[in-house]
Structures are given as C-alpha cells and as structure tokens.
Amino acid sequence: MNALMSRLRRPGLGGLLALSILLLLVFPALLDSFRLNLVGKYLSYAFVAVGLVVVWGWGGILSLGQGVFFGLGGYAMAMFLKLEASDPVSTKIQSTPGIPDFMDWNQLTALPLWWLPFKSLSLSLIAVLLVPTALAFLVSYAMFKRRVGGVYFAIITQAVALILTVLIIGQQGYTGGVNGITDLKTLLGWDIRSDSARLILYYVCALLLLAAIAAGLWVQHSKFGTLLLAMRDKEDRVRFSGYDVAMFKVAAFCMAAALAGIGGAMFTLQVGFMSPSFVGIVPSIEMVIFAAVGGRASLVGAVVGTLLVNAGKTLFSETFPDLWLFLMAALFIGVTMAFPDGLAGLVERRIKPAWAVGRARWQARRVAAAQAAQAAQAAQAAAVAVTSPGVPCTHETAAGTAVALPPQPIGGELPHGATA
C-alpha cells in the first residue's frame, strides 16, 4: 500500500488515476448513451491536445495544423469503413456497383489503386498511424533541418492544413469532397451505430487515451522529455552538447501527429463520418485552444481542457450559435493573458500550495493537540505515581513517550516545485 502511495506521488500519476476514474467510471455511470457518445467525440480531440502538449507545451513548437493529422487518421479509418459499406449487394443500384457511392456520382468506374490497401483492416490501422507520421516527418524534417522554427513553422503548418482541405474538397471523386465520407455502418460486420457498440467504442477510446497519457508521462520523465524542455530554453546549449536538435523536434512532431491520427480514427468510429471540416485551419486552431485552456504543459490538463471547451461549445452553440466563436476567441485570449499555463498551471500554482498550507496547519494543530493530550496523560500518570510509589516504571514510559514525540515538520509536506 505504501509502495502504491509513493508511486502515485510520482508527478502525473495521481492526475492520470483521477482522470481514469472520471472517464471509465463517472461518465459512463452518469451520462446517457447520446451524451456519452458526445464525450467520446471530445476524447478523440483530446488525443490531438495530448500531442500538442508534447510538441508545443514541452518542445515549444506551435503547430496550427494538427487537424491535418487528425483528418488523415480519420480518413484512413473512414476509407476502410466506406469500402465495407459499399459491397456490391448494397450498392447494386449504382452504375458501377461495389465502389463508394460518391465515386459513382463522379463518374468513376473503378476503385482507384490507392484505395485498395483500405480493403484490409490491418493495413488501414497501420495507415492511421503511419500516414500522419510520415507526412509530419516530411514537413518537419524539411523545416527543422533548415532551422525554420517559431512563427514560421506555425504558418507553414497552417498552409499544409489549407492545402489538404483544398485537395480533399477538389478531388471529390476520390475523397468524397466537401461532404466527406459518410454513411459508415459496420466494422467487420459489427454495427458501430448501435448503443452497445457506441459504449464499447467509448471505452476503447478512453482506454487508448489513458494509454497515450501514460506513454506521454513516460516520455516526459525520460531524457527525451528533459531535452525537449532544455531545447525550448537553450537550444544552442543542447546542440553544442552533441545533440541533433532538429531530429528531436522531428520526433516530437511525429509523436504528436501519430496521436492525432489515432484521435481521428476514433472520431470516425464514434461519429460515423469524416469530412474536410475537421482538417482545415479553424479546427486546427480550436485544438490548440483546447490544449491552452487545459494547460499546454500538462497531459491530463489538456484532456480536461478539451472536455471543458467542447462541453461549453455544445452548451453555448445550442443557445447562442452566433456568439460561440467570439466567446471561444475571448477564452483563448483570456487564458493566454491571465493563465499562460492554463487550468493545470492554476491548480499547480494556486490550489496545490493553498492545499499544502492548509494541510500543514491542520497537521500542526493535530500534533499540538496530541502533545497536549500526552502531556496531560503524563501529568496524570505522575500524579498517580506520587500517590502510589509502588509502580514507578509505568509513569516513566508515559513521560518518555511524551518527551520523545517527534516534532512534525510544519510545511515539510510542500510539494517540490510548488512555487516554481
């Protein structure tokens, strides 16, 4: 038990445990199927936010194009599901049965070659991870090897997001165009639209996300994580300590892209379609806001931020649809101005120290009370001993314990770096 407690004290694990309870027990118990599916959708965005913590929060590399990788993962999944939904029997009214409906509408008469791998689930799942990672590698390798960084990198990621959106919309016959890939029904014959499937997919999504956070914590506590922070501060010092700084940035960016890809695939599975509206500039920036609100340096914080902002979005856009964009912009500006480290920073800086101080006070009071009680007891024992000198040994031990009571260090429980 003590070993478990000390493990939980390791930074991050306590937060991970609390989040696990929230996602795996509290939400399924409290929310109906529709709301839970909605939370599942938010959690698929949270993968992107977790990736942004790695690349932006720790690495200091702002990417405004994470929607690209989310979209690529989502499209890879959607392409597989679409092919499964487009079997010759259910598409027999088309002029070319057996190909996705949008291809038929666009006068395509055969499945394009590059769609063929998506007939296989395993190849599609590999594509979910590999396609975003490969694109991230190409873009970031080209940029970071040339020492392009900061705002310029952010702008280039925006450009990539725009290019991909235009490409998807323009190539309607191959991608489904602006409507995206819709009418997804089954995964290997399993109806993903049923309530029970949605519940299972929610759990899969939540467990994958928790695994991603655990992996993120492992990365954070490795030398890699330390080097990311070091690079953000003193890039030249890291470079002149023998590290290939560009490759570290590329690796962080690829990690974020792979996570976004998984998120995209989980989105497709839970929502049942994928469209270019999740790829472009606006969703990419929204995802940055999720991470910023939750705390860009905290994995758990980013997930909480994603949930809160999306819950807010659902709530407000139902009542004031026109105001939501302004509200979100205000939220972003407000958070960056007032709490640059987001909610997680707020907890770390305000609530935890206050909690520690309160706890120390409470402990001090408890110790004082215990000491008073012990002293009273000792005095009583002494009084008893004086009246009956036949039993001298008992009062000595009583007095001894009262004296030997270890002084509790007040405030010694302050968490390390609480003031940092």
Added chain:
Amino acid sequence: MSNTDFALAVEDLTVSFDGFKAIDALTLYIDRNELRVIIGPNGAGKTTLLDLICGKTKASGGSIKFKNEELTGLAEHTRVRKGIGRKFQTPSIYENLSVFKNLEVSHPTGRSVLGSLFFRCGEDVSTRVQAVAAEIGLADRLDTEAGLLSHGQKQWLEIGMLLMQEPELLMLDEPIAGMSARERELTAELLQRICKGRSVIVIEHDMAFVAQIAHKVTVMHQGRILAEGSMERVQNDPKVIDVYLGH
C-alpha cells in the same frame, strides 16, 4: 593542407559577413595539452573564431582540422561528438533543471532520439555527475535549481556540463566575466586542473587572469593574428602595445 600533430590546426581561415572579413586568412595551431588564451580588442574576431571552430558559423574559406580531421562541413553536433566543447559567453545552462539534471543531460550516452527515450541514469552516470560536481565545487548543490545559483556558479556549472562530455578541446568564452576576485581565483585553479589531458582555448580580457593561466597567448586584431607567444613577449610587443594595451 598539411598533416600536423597539433590538436587543432586552423589554416587560412576566412569568414566574411556581407564583404566584411571578420576573420581574415587566420592560421592558428593549438598543441595537445595546451592552454591557450586569445586576447584582443572588441571586434577582433575572437568569439567568431570559436563560432567557426564549433560550427555555429560557417567558414567562407580555409580549413579547420581537429586531430588531423577536417571539420568544416560537419554539423555542430558531429563536431561535439568528435570531442569539441564550447562554453558560451553568458552562462548557458538549463535554469529550470537541478544542477544534477543539468550535468546528467550533458552526459554523452543517449544522444540519439531513441537512445534518449530509453536512457536511464545508471551508476556510472551518477558517479560521473558526482565527480564533475566535486571538480567544479558544486557537490553540495546537486539538488538546487540551476537558476538559483550565483553567476559564478552558473559559469562553473556550464564548464562542468562540458567536462561531462570529456572533450579533447575545450573552448571557453570569457569564463570569468562578472566574477568576484575569489571566484576568479577558484576558476583559475579549475582551469589549471582541467587542462591536463586536453587542449583548452580561453578568450579573456583580464590580464592578471591571463598571466595566471596561459601557456601561450595569441593576440587578435581585425580578424588577424597580431602576435603570439608567452605573456611577457606579447606584452612587450610594440604592435600589441600600439593596438591593445597602449591606450
């Protein structure tokens, strides 16, 4: 270009920024186990020379050979891995990390992306950290956040971070700038200890300090070498007096 026994052979090195030659056909040889001090007025090109050797600036022409191996054209981190350590003018340490972490991160194991992910601070690394910390006088500050150290201690920490890599050529840019008299003394002793088994290049302005540590002094002026030799010889050189010490 000749083959030499020197640790570092800089020959005919030139770099120009928009036509201005910051380093102009400079030739410089550093022996093994030598502590060389480079002095010269502001703008003489001293820091630029170190930048060229460590790769921060690319040379326009000439050659830099380290243990007879051409360096120009190699990436910065490759040069570091060949054994060249560079300390910057302002202390360049990771302020948010502890002294221990600062030294640990500078250890040459786990330098690749995958290596760093699977790196674990083993017995050998932590022994080395302790040893280096003792060398730089920070053995009792290992858990201190580096940003809380005094200016002098930060300078020592950065030297310690370089020592972690056991470089064969150590380049220090004004290591005692901003230090108190006592800290200067300690630094001089430190430099005399660490120059055993490696070559050290120091850029410095403080003449008393230079006289204390230098094996040989090179005077630079306008991107060229003005004089070279022992401290006395250089101090009595009329050309040097004219441009540097005279006014």
